[in-house]
Amino acid sequence: MAIFHMSFSNISAGKGRSAIASAAYRSGEKLFDDREGRHYFYARSVMPESFILTPKNAPEWASDREQLWNEVETKDRKSNSRYAKEFNVALPVELSESEQKELLTKYVQENFVDEGMVADVAIHRDHPDNPHAHVMLTNRPFNPDGTWGQKTKTEYILDSHGNKTKTPAGNVRNRKIWLVDWDKKEKITEWRHNWAVSVNQVLEQKNIPDRISEKSFEDQGINEVPTQHEGINSKRHERKEFNQQVKNYRKSKAGYKNNQEKVINRGHLDSLSKHFSFNEKRVVKELSHELKTYISLEN
Secondary structure (H helix, E strand, O other), X not given: OOOOXXXXXXXXXXXXXXXXXXXXXXHOOOEEEOOOOEEEOOOOOOOOEEEEEOOOOOOHHHHOXXXXXXXXXXXXXXXXXXXXXXXXXXXXXXXXXXXXXHHHHXXXXXXXXXXXXXXXXXXXXXXXXXXXXXXXEEOOOEOOOOOEOOOEEEEEOEOOOOOEOEOOOOOXXXXXXXXXXXXXXXXXXXXXXXXXXXXXHHHHHOOOOOOOOOOOHHHXXXXXXXXXXXXXXXXXXXXXXXXXXXXXXXXXXXXXXXXXXXXXXXXXXXXXXXXXXXXXXXXXXXXXXXXXXXXXXXX
């Protein structure tokens, strides 16, 4: 049964995330991070099918995954920079793998790439019943010459005579003007709707009766409990439990090792203390007095 699942999020420096690491994880490729001077690689049992779609003004290097996201992080260096927008989408199981890819490619091209974004697509088929795709999108448009464009511009607030106005503190009033509408809530609503329309068109062409909708069951007037898409969070509890087990094991192992070292050191100390003469113990006491500090035979 076809289901609707599409969620959007931002990959940003403010949340401690890396565009390079994110792209490596989703694509299954080994990517080098120029800024950190290290590789990112996440081994997968089933290699994702990944590809990049670029708009008409994009330079050639935008088709290279490693260079693309290194360039993004080089351009946006602020501590709160948003490197990319990402969406995760469930692919209809009623379609073949080639049909799923064709559907997704057409949708991404029309809704994002034709609008000026670079789309880094990774289709995951780890589980036959849960084919889905991760799509990373650049937040910054390209200029006609292939250089990075601006996401926003600053506009001064003028009075009726065209002069700049100031705040009571003496600062010039201004406001931020977005040059793209990719962060608007209405845009995300539009993208979600367009995905449902795209899927339903293909299902109809294939004479498949199932249909999907971006609207909730309540908005559709359907008195049913919605199904839950089994995505990355479905195994969160199991992962947390396993990680805790690993943590406890390592802690126990470290504690055992420390206790073993203490036993060995105590043995060495006892053996050494037995051979101290009365004069040697007196020397230690005198040395302690000269250094004006406490010296024990154990140390």
